Amino acid sequence: xxxTVITYIIRRLVAAIGLLVIVSAVTFSIFYLVPRWAxxxxxTLATRYVGRAATExxxxxxxxxxxxxxxxxxxxxxxxxxVVVGAEYDYGAGVERCPAPCLGYSFITKQPVWPxxxxxxxxxxxxxxGASVLWLALGVAIGVLSALRRxxxxxxxAMTVALAGVSLPIFxxxxxSLAFFSYQLGWTVPGxxxxxxxxNPIKWAQALTLPWIxxxxxxxxxxxxxxxxxxxxxxxxxxIRTARAKGxxxxxxxxxxxxxxxxxxxxxxxxxxxxxxxxxxxLTEKTFSLPGLGKYAVDGIVANDLPKxxxxxxxxAVFIVLAxxxxxxxxxxxxxxxxxx
Amino acid sequence: xxxxxxxxxxRDLRTHFPTDDGLVKSVDGLSFSLDRGKTLGIVGESGSGKxxxxxxxxxxxxxxxxxxxxxVLLDGQDLVSSSAEEVRLLRGKRMAxxxxxxxxxxxxxxxxxHQIIEAYRVHNxxxxxxxxxxxxxxxxxxxIPQPDKRVDAYPHQFSGGMRQRAMIAMALSxxxxxxxxxxPTTALDVTVQAxxxxxxxxxxxxxxxxxxxxxxxxxxVAELADDIQVMYAGRAIEYGTAEDIFDRPQHPYTWGLLxxxxxxxxxRTERLIPIKGTPPSLINVPSGCAFNPRCNYASLNxxxxxxxxxELLDIGAGHKVACHLSPGQRQKIWETDIKPKL
Ligand SMILES: Nc1ncnc2c1ncn2[C@@H]1O[C@H](COP(=O)(O)OP(=O)(O)OP(=O)(O)O)[C@@H](O)[C@H]1O
Ligand code: SF4
Ligand SMILES: [Mg+2]
Numbered sequence: 001x002x003x004t005v006i007t008y009i010i011r012r013l014v015a016a017i018g019l020l021v022i023v024s025a026v027t028f029s030i031f032y033l034v035p036r037w038a039x040x041x042x043x044t045l046a047t048r049y050v051g052r053a054a055t056e057x058x059x060x061x062x063x064x065x066x067x068x069x070x071x072x073x074x075x076x077x078x079x080x081x082x083v084v085v086g087a088e089y090d091y092g093a094g095v096e097r098c099p100a101p102c103l104g105y106s107f108i109t110k111q112p113v114w115p116x117x118x119x120x121x122x123x124x125x126x127x128x129x130g131a132s133v134l135w136l137a138l139g140v141a142i143g144v145l146s147a148l149r150r151x152x153x154x155x156x157x158a159m160t161v162a163l164a165g166v167s168l169p170i171f172x173x174x175x176x177s178l179a180f181f182s183y184q185l186g187w188t189v190p191g192x193x194x195x196x197x198x199x200n201p202i203k204w205a206q207a208l209t210l211p212w213i214x215x216x217x218x219x220x221x222x223x224x225x226x227x228x229x230x231x232x233x234x235x236x237x238x239x240i241r242t243a244r245a246k247g248x249x250x251x252x253x254x255x256x257x258x259x260x261x262x263x264x265x266x267x268x269x270x271x272x273x274x275x276x277x278x279x280x281x282x283l284t285e286k287t288f289s290l291p292g293l294g295k296y297a298v299d300g301i302v303a304n305d306l307p308k309x310x311x312x313x314x315x316x317a318v319f320i321v322l323a324x325x326x327x328x329x330x331x332x333x334x335x336x337x338x339x340x341x
Numbered sequence: 342x343x344x345x346x347x348x349x350x351x352r353d354l355r356t357h358f359p360t361d362d363g364l365v366k367s368v369d370g371l372s373f374s375l376d377r378g379k380t381l382g383i384v385g386e387s388g389s390g391k392x393x394x395x396x397x398x399x400x401x402x403x404x405x406x407x408x409x410x411x412x413v414l415l416d417g418q419d420l421v422s423s424s425a426e427e428v429r430l431l432r433g434k435r436m437a438x439x440x441x442x443x444x445x446x447x448x449x450x451x452x453x454x455h456q457i458i459e460a461y462r463v464h465n466x467x468x469x470x471x472x473x474x475x476x477x478x479x480x481x482x483x484x485i486p487q488p489d490k491r492v493d494a495y496p497h498q499f500s501g502g503m504r505q506r507a508m509i510a511m512a513l514s515x516x517x518x519x520x521x522x523x524x525p526t527t528a529l530d531v532t533v534q535a536x537x538x539x540x541x542x543x544x545x546x547x548x549x550x551x552x553x554x555x556x557x558x559x560x561x562v563a564e565l566a567d568d569i570q571v572m573y574a575g576r577a578i579e580y581g582t583a584e585d586i587f588d589r590p591q592h593p594y595t596w597g598l599l600x601x602x603x604x605x606x607x608x609r610t611e612r613l614i615p616i617k618g619t620p621p622s623l624i625n626v627p628s629g630c631a632f633n634p635r636c637n638y639a640s641l642n643x644x645x646x647x648x649x650x651x652e653l654l655d656i657g658a659g660h661k662v663a664c665h666l667s668p669g670q671r672q673k674i675w676e677t678d679i680k681p682k683l
Contacts (some may be wrong), residue, residue, distance in 0.1 A: 238445040244401055245440075246460040246511070247433030260450055336495045337449060 005329075012328070016321040021080070023317040024310060028076045031306045042068035048107045065089065079104065079310065103314070104307035106300075113311040117293070121315070123194050124292035127284065128277040130208055131215035136270060139220035143227020144259060147235065158224060165221025174214045174287035181210055194290055211288045215281060219273060226269065230262030237261060267330050275323025279316025347374035348551050349398075349519055354411035354421075356390075356397045363624040367393040369575035371411075372653075375568075377518060380545065380552040382562030382583070384598060385572035388620050391555045394572075395521045398553075399438055400428030415519065434464040436519035437512035442528045443504035447496040453480075453507045454492035461514045479510035483540060502533035506540065513544060520545070521553045526561060538564050559598065563587060571595050574621050574631040577653055581660035591662040591671050593636050596679045630665065638666060638674065 035045070046063035047054070054062075063069060066089075067078055081087065082102035089096045089105075098104070103113035142162070146155040165173075195203040234240065235258045243257040244250075280294025289295075293312055300308030332338045356368040368390045375381045383391050396402050398413050403425045413420040415436060420428050440446040447456060457476035458469065465472070473492065480488035483506040496504055505525060512520060522541060526534035542565055545552050554565055562569050562583065569586040571579040571594065579592040590596055597616035618635035621627055629647040633639040639646040642665040653663040664671070 238440060238442065239448040241396075241401065242440065242446045242508075243448070244429075245399060245432060245438045247429050247431070247463050248459065249429065249463075257448055261448065335450060336452075337497050 009325070009329070012325050016325065019321055020314065020317055024080065024083075024314050025076060027310055027313045028079065029072065031304075031309055032072050032075065035304060035306075045107075049105075049110065083314070103311035106308050107305045108303050108308075113307050116308075117296070117311055117315055120291060120293045120296050122196060123290055124278060124280055124285070124294065126194075126197060126204065126208055127211055127215070127281055127290060127292060128274055130205075130212040131219065131281075132270070132274050132277070134212055134216035135219035135223055138216060139223025140227045140259070140266065142220065142224040143229075144231055144254065146224065146228045147231030148254065150232065155228075159228070162221040162224045165217050166225070168218070170214060170218055170283040171287050173217055174211070174284060177210055177214050178288070208290075211281075211284050211290060214287075215277075215284050223266065223269075226266055227259075227262065230265060231258055234258050234261035264331065264334050267334055268327055271323045271327030271330065272320075275320040275327075278319035278323070280312065348377045348416055349375040350412070350414040351394075351398065352412040352414070354394070354397060354413060355409065356393050356402060357408045358406055359408065360624075365623045366575050366626065367623055368397060369626075371572075371575070371577055373568075373570055373577065373580065375519075375551045375553065377551050378545070378549045379567045380542075380554060380565050382566030382569045383553060383555045383572060384557070384559060384562055384569060386598075386616075386620050387557070388623070389572040390575040390623075391572055392523055393575075395438065395523050395553060395555060398519075399432055399436060399521065400425065401432075403428060430464075433460055433512075433517070434515045435517055436521065437515070437517040438521045438523065439505070439508045439512045439525050441524040443501065443508045444496060444528075446508060447504065449496060452493050452495055453499065453504075454494075456496075457492075457507070457511045457514050460511050464515050475514065476510070479514050480507065483507070483510045483513075483544070484536075485510070501529050502536060505529060505533075505537050509537075509540065509544070513548065516548060517550060519551045519553070520548075521555070523555045524557065525554070527557065534561075541565065559587075571598065574626050575623060576631070576663070577661075578632065578663045579661065580653065585660040589660070590675070590679075591656065591660070592664050593638050593666075593674075594632050596675070597635075599683055600679070630663075638670070641670060642666060 042063040043056075043059050045068055046059045046066060049066070050058055050062050067075055070078070078087070082098065082100070082104065084100060086100035087098045087102045087104075089098060098112055101114055103117070105112055106116070109116075142158050146158050149155050193203075193207050195207055197204040235254075239261070240253060240257055243253045248257075278293075280292060280297050282294035282298055284290070285292040285294040286298060293315065296308065297312040297316075299305070300312060351374070352372050354368055354371045355366070358365040358367060371390075371394060373381065383394065385391055393402070397407075397409055398420070400420055400423075402409060409421055411421060415431065418431075420431070447453070451459075454473060454476045457479060458472040461467070461472045461475055462469070467475075477488045477492050480492055485491050485503055485506055491499070491503075496507070499507060505528075509525075520541075525541065526537050529537060538561060541552065541554070544550075552565070554562065556562060566583050568580070568582055570577050571586065571592065573594050579586065579590065579595045581589075586595060587599070590599060594616070601616050616635060621631055621634070627634055627647075629645070629649055630636070630639070630651050633646040636646065645651075645665040649665070651663040651665050653661045655661050656668065662671075666674075
């Protein structure tokens with residue numbers, strides 16, 4: 001059994017690497033081709049590194065050193081090689097080493113992308129971790145209660161709010177909660193003040209409370225509806241009647257038999273949602289000015305900063321691929337019938 | 342009514358469900374009694390209220406929309422007026438149930454062992470290890486080979502017959518005094534059916550429990566039951582010993598059942614006499630005798646069949662029947678019309 005699990009994981013990881021190659025190649029092509037269609041040349045691209053004041057020769061030299069004259073396939077190959085083994089850039093004034101995973105240098109800040117990403121990942125991770133725990137607990141609890149009291153005032157109220165939660169955009173609920181909790185009540189700081197959990201856990205939580213709640217509201221709505229539907233189905237199953245016939249207390253029947261039976265789709269969606277969120281909660285980070293991956297990506301796209309965009313895309317893709325793998329493994333943990341296959 | 346001091350006494354049990362279409366009278370005035378060591382068979386067409394009867398006894402309709410009245414005395418304690426919590430504590434411990442389809446009746450995500458252990462530990466303060474040992478013993482008792490290995494298997498890894506054995510092990514894990522089996526063999530292969538019936542009979546002797554067996558299959562009750570209750574539209578229309586029902590059936594519906602029901606002890610190709618028409622709606626039960634639209638003899642008693650509900654009356658030695666026909670009429674029809682065709 002464990003043997004087959006390990007070969008399964010290895011197979012999936014190999015497939016995942018293939019997927020990452022495809023994702024990065026596609027992104028690379030898009031952001032390589034689009035500026036060129038818009039009239040950009042290797043020289044204008046090189047200008048972005050050396051500045052407009054540079055002489056034509058300097059620009060040409062830079063473009064050459066950056067490999068901007070190479071065909072697209074060669075450029076992609078060099079970029080991918082940098083990710084795996086690192087790269088060396090010769091600026092004329094000396095050789096600069098960019099250790100693996102080398103994601104290149106930002107056109108704008110001239111800083112290496114990977115360390116910048118490393119700074120951003122904890123922000124997005126903190127955001128996703130707190131929000132997901134919150135929405136899972138909230139959504140599942142509300143969904144279960146709604147299903148058990150189907151048709152009651154609680155059920156109807158919860159499902160109405162859930163419908164609103166699913167349909168309202170995050171910048172709307174986010175700005176409203178900002179206006180209310182931060183500016184009106186002064187309970188939380190308005191954002192933009194991310195502090196690492198290792199530096200000061202209290203400030204960390206304070207800065208993230210509002211984004212957590214806003215995100216959790218959006219997501220728990222969906223989870224409440226999903227849980228409710230699943231519970232309504234499983235609580236009608238024969239095995240629930242059996243559980244009651246054994247004399248189990250109703251709480252055990254609901255949680256260990258009902259909810260357990262309804263868990264599979266919830267686990268699946270949860271894994272995928274967390275994976276997506278780790279790629280950057282663009283709107284939330286923007287609304288609350290959190291310096292996470294999402295905001296980094298937007299900044300990159302706005303400035304047409306190819307190395308940044310590629311870097312974030314790759315990291316986001318890694319998160320999503322990993323989340324998928326974990327979901328599939330969890331699936332087997334949750335449903336023993338899957339294990340046989 | 343019923344003779345006092347039986348282990349299980351059901352008196353005028355009614356289970357009605359209010360629905361959008363009207364009040365569904367699934368069980369409508371049912372009385373019977375059952376002693377330890379005895380088996381009662383309940384037979385009747387689909388929708389006659391057999392399952393609702395058993396679930397009502399178990400208290401599994403409590404707290405839902407059902408309106409339940411009457412008495413269910415288990416060893417003297419009335420379960421209808423007891424609280425849901427009081428009945429829950431008896432469920433699984435003093436009365437247990439096995440269901441038709443063991444695959445859907447067991448939780449797919451828990452091992453068979455876990456589900457037996459759980460049933461045992463709700464009512465017994467023991468450690469998991471002790472309970473597991475007990476579960477293995479129970480699996481062994483119901484004839485599951487290698488019980489110490491199978492205890493960790495999931496329901497989907499069992500065959501249908503083995504699953505039903507495991508269900509029985511689960512139901513009997515707390516040594517209940519009353520076991521209700523609702524169509525325990527319907528979902529199984531014919532060869533396996535006989536094995537399961539043998540098992541139930543053996544275990545009943547061993548545990549000396551009272552058993553109610555619910556079925557469409559008269560062959561099953563012929564094998565197991567001491568007494569048989571025939572249900573129609575939520576009521577008993579005939580009640581008697583197995584000999585009464587098989588050798589001297591009195592009710593036209595019972596005659597129909599005997600002629601139309603599949604039996605494991607009879608080839609399926611043999612000529613069957615189907616009962617004409619379909620079971621009545623339980624919302625608008627026909628007035629008079631509920632069976633009258635389908636009965637060949639409804640015209641023999643001056644319209645009483647359409648206007649007056651026949652009471653379940655004792656016609657001697659505990660054999661009861663609810664029909665307006667006179668004993669003489671019934672005797673004649675049975676001898677000339679029915680018996681030769683069966
Ligand atoms: N919870 C409920 N709400 C409304 N009606 C119900 C409910 N449970 C059962 N009934 C109705 O009660 C009637 C009797 O059902 P029951 O399950 O007891 O029949 P049965 O004799 O066991 O039939 P079968 O042989 O098909 O199992 C059916 O018409 C059914 O639709
Ligand atoms: S009472 Fe009338 S309708 Fe009912 S079974 Fe007897 S003869 Fe038939
Ligand atoms: Mg039934």
